[in-house]
Amino acid sequence: MQKIIDIGFCTLKFYKNYMITTINEGVHVDKEQNEALIKIAENYYSNQPFVYISHRVNSYSVNPNVYPRTSKTKNLAGLAVVTHDYKAKRNAQIEKLFLHKPFEIFATLTEAFNWADELISNS
Template sequence: MNETLNFDFCDMTIYDHYVIVVIKEGIIVSTEHNNTLIKVTETYFSNKPFVYISHRIHSYSVNPEVYSKTAQIKNLIGLVVVSNNYQAKINAQIERMFFKKPFEIFSKMDDAFAWADEIIAAQ
């Protein structure tokens, strides 16, 4: 499966065991945005494990409250941030403290896919 969904705040590409999300420039990711993302994952990953991959191409902010709610998704087994931007990686390190599941930061999508495949296979 490979389906792309477009929203006013992000673009999502759905794969069998992960979702890649690209948040648009200048967005402040709120709990309302997060609720939309959660509904999509409930639709596409109902009861199977998946990894959320945040491809940070643009500059945006995340309300830390989002992470505690996202971590409650039972079948979400990990989160990956992919970026070449130093500041985005620093922000992700801070955000990692709010997320109580596996959370990795990579510069390359291939590394994110490999990590996602590894933790999916371990399920």
Template sequence: MITSYNFYFCYIEIHEDYVKAVMKEGITVSPEHNDVLLQIVEKHYKNIPFVYITHRINSYAVDPTIYLETAKISNMVGFAVVSEDPKQKIQIKLEKTFFNKEFKQFDTLELALKWKDDMIKKYRD
């Protein structure tokens, strides 16, 4: 891990080629939160391909329209959601329709990280 941030709405870890976010209990992820992501990307990943991994261990809501802007981040090569919750899996299917890049759900962080490695390699090849 390179560094981390603890915001009022989430905890974010910055790694060499991925961001890992854990949203806080009870929030609704909205466009204002996306602005924070954009600042972090600009600071740590300028022109560097990366994958965003959200580890959904807490209960919270997502405004799926945020993905319309998130998908515009040119060097974000994939978006992974880690959750075993059946309700989350249904929600993720809806969220995916708003994102026009690779968007996958995984039951474990280890599987998401393997996919991240594949996505980064695919981007660089």
């Protein structure tokens, strides 16, 4: 069963193996927003592995310095970025350098879902 919540700066959708975030236009994801996302994910998934899927349909920025903290999230199996935007892909390639977990970039949600399911089944 899918659960959807709005936490002000983004919308979260929860599935069995993954959580999809859609960050609002113009947001700058920094320590405060990252901690909120981690806390919600840890509460929802408890000790169950999950994949964080960032559905980048809006233009926003991420401070790459949040990724070392994100890497410490024990049950986070990996992170996927889904976008068609060239600039968002380039930004994600830079962000990938800061996360010490599997991190992939996809053009479609279906590709990200398949990767997430495979990652979870192999963990």
